[in-house]
Amino acid sequence: MQIAFPSVKQPTPVQRRLIHAVLSGKDVLLKDKTGSGKSFALLIALLSQMRGSTHNERSGTGAKASSIKSLLLVPHRDLAYQFFYWIECIHRFMTLKQPLASIAQILVRDSSAPLREHLAPIQQTPPQIVIGTPQAVLEAVEADPHALPLDGLSTVVVDEADYLIESVPTLRDKYAMKKMAKKIERHPGPTRLLLNHIYGAPSEDSEGRPRTREKQIDRRRSQTTRKAPQLVMMSATLRNHLRRFLLADSGWFTKGHGTLVKITGDPSAYYPKEVEDSAIEDKAESTVGGTDVKHHVLVIDSSGHAHNIEGAVSASPEQASTALFKEPLKQSQTPETPEDIALREALDEGGILDASNYYALEAVAVAFGVDVPKLALLVLPSNAPVQQRVDVLRAFGINAHPLDVIKDGNGRSHLMQQNFDATDENPTLLVSTLASTRGLDLPQLSHVFILGILDGGVDSYLHVAGRVGRFGRGGKVISVLSERHEVVAKDGKVSARDEPRMMAAMLERMGITAVKYEDVD
Template sequence: MGYFRHGLAFAPNHLKAHRPSYVRFASKLKHVDQTSPQLNTPLPFAGLGLSRAVGLGLESAFPAVAKATDAQATYIPAIIQGKKDVMIRGHTGSGKSFGLILALLSKCWNPLPDSRRSLPTSLLLVPHRDLAYQYMYWIGRIATATNNPSHSTPAQVIVRGQENLSSQVSRLRENPPGILIGTPQAILDVLQEDEHAIDLTDLGTVVVDEVDYIIDFISADASRDKKQRLAAKMRRHPSVGKLLLDLIYSPRARPDRSASVNNSPQLVVCSATLQTGLRQLLYRSGWLRNGAYSVVKVRSEIRAGEARESEKKVAAADFTLDAEVVQHCALVFSEDGSVNDVEGAVEPKWSLEEGAHGEEVQTSTHQGGDLLKIPVQPTEEYRVNSSAFEPVLMEGIAAVFATAVPKVALLVLPASAPVQRAVYELRALGINAFGMDLQNTEAYRGGMEENPTLVVATTATVRGIDLPDLSHVFIWGVVDANSYLHASGRVGRFGRKGRVVSVLEEKREQGGRYCRMLKSIGLIPTKFYRL
């Protein structure tokens, strides 16, 4: 289970090796007089309302995170105060998710005097299990760094497949968490099993990360007929996220909601793409508070030079698409194995193999074959059944990975693609491939540290994920603009350079569709300079 045992956070193995430094750090604090100037030294994110425990844990566990972004400086105090709802829209890599954890931990460890209970519960809804475990990873590191037993298990994760439903219900009733993280379906499953397992009336804050994925909505740009069809479909089959929020905020949806709205939990919604149609739905639904100045709207900084000519391009600007940071390439493979840049690609202005200051970056020269044993169990099945993946594309990805990726790359497949089959075929080609599984920390992160690693995921499971040292994102085929933006947003985070490489088939004439999609979000493809 890695560093998660029965859904509770504790120090992962690779942190245990560094635990003495945490112990020394915390022990030193114990012997310092409370009036000592050492305790008055400014901590990271000072002045934003973070509890001192969170500040100390942040300083020890994440020493590189020293200053809040302008967006974090706005929404962290708002979340901690809890008096207003919050709407966060910001480009990937701007620290949205990390800032949320800091605020929720502060509310958990240092509740305000007028809180309804000493340990207010925050509900954090995420679109998939890997993002839930990434949150738990951050919480575990900060909690361990404080060296305070009362801070060791502030959160629990509820996702499908983690353990049986009865065990999850029992654990929630016996040990209500300060922060409950889960997918909407898993949370709804628990409530249907036992409506008292989660006390919805006692929630202090509800956070919906990647809200545009969790809540179905109708684009403002859709035609009238399409809007009518989508509206009818949403009435017949409402998303699980909508059902859950309706359940939590049902008093707000009543005509006389003014009397009860202030007693409802604070709502925080967050995404890199908060389109007009979604924002309209959030207000119509009754989930957000009404009235002037009742919602704090936060938008992270926009980089100079990013496209802002239309609403679509403004949405694209929420992602790190600056040509000085991320290159967008497409390789077109023909049946005979030849490969070319997509038509219309321009010369790149910089080389990814040169770091920010021009130094050379060492790339992988491993040719594979002995990194990992190919799984024995599915071998016969895979031999009998034909592959869902075009061999020439798999071989092309393997070749580019072996020559261009220094540490970590990500392969993004269509939502319904068989991830484990792709991992099997990549390992057969000598690639150190893993299916994305942030719960299995020991094998997953250990493999990433030892050899250049290719992480395999789908368009449905990459949202919000932050992989250290990620330099390349490979995208299989042509995806829609929204999926492309979220997948490509995994690189270029915090100013680190990266490359997005779409892998296309010539016989399916994917090049033209790719260029049209890229143009719709204000991007121009660059040549993959190694050709």
């Protein structure tokens, strides 16, 4: 493993606990800050299982040689391919090699080919590990219960669990909570449906009545032919309401003394000691990765001028090792010329690039050009057209690409790179939305740009910000916001959207203080 990834020297205490728990056949609920190596440690544990008898000991019966042993559920295609890439790298240096297809395969939805084409290789050569998105796996199972040989499953992993499993947050409005709960009951997401299928814990009994916690537990304990697969759930943000559902109401975790291990980034918690629920707190500040990650917020006014958010502080002498900008933000120095307006309108082929978006992208381009040594990431709102934004950035002279880890130039070549201090004459800016960003590990990433306020608020910010600061390194998170403005809804109603105020509230909740950009008013 160290030959494949020289930068990985030794596991952290949390990684040790995770690997130990998985190899011991325990259920695991893990919460640790972004960049702590959860996913990589999980993969090492799954590969190590293949060399031992953990699966058959867990299942109580001899699992079929042709059965899939581990199912790894991830929120998006790129993360699936990242896991597979790691396995591919390790496979090259295996002493006793077996075909890669017998170790791991991917099952995701892909517009270029129907699902059955992705499923055919898995049916022909069932791998030890299937890495897939819940929707693709569920579609395969619903189309044909025997399409995936899951009868020998011994481990199920849900990465980014809080993103994949809907739960009802604690609100002051109890009616709203009940309404949300009923909506989830009527239309459960693919991860819930898939886990209910695997663990035999439906939300309703045969007569359509809600299944109680006791009935769910009794149903699981009554399975005599084969014990339920080990369940591992991980995320940097596991809120109390989700944990309550998982542990008390889902019926997925095995109940009993010593069957469940709860792991956090608390350094005082070291295996085999288990962590109490009270130790897993909703402290957002504990989930921000890295050792010196600075958070900056630029507010773009209607004329395109960039300003620091109100309340931002000057960097301390210890922090200000180098100037963030080698030159002032150009677009804040002069008013927009007729030529600038013509360029903006020419770039707006689809009629969806308004002035505020244009100015925000211009600010990103300037900051990127003067400050990024090799690699940065721009995360857009979920409804933003990625390729159109890429075209605009390229018009500004930026080497921008849509994030796609399948392609070397669009992300794959940057996975698990070891040369952290490398610079590039033509740095790369990868562009994505939140949906295709969670969990990705790009160690050379030094800057993350966030356009606007992302759906999901604090949790989304934490996951995106966590793309920097890998291996304990520093980094910069740069949010680019529009000043307070009016928004017209589809029904014609006009409301005010105050992004700076929203961001200030989020930063306060996370315990983060924005740091001023140098040379910005």
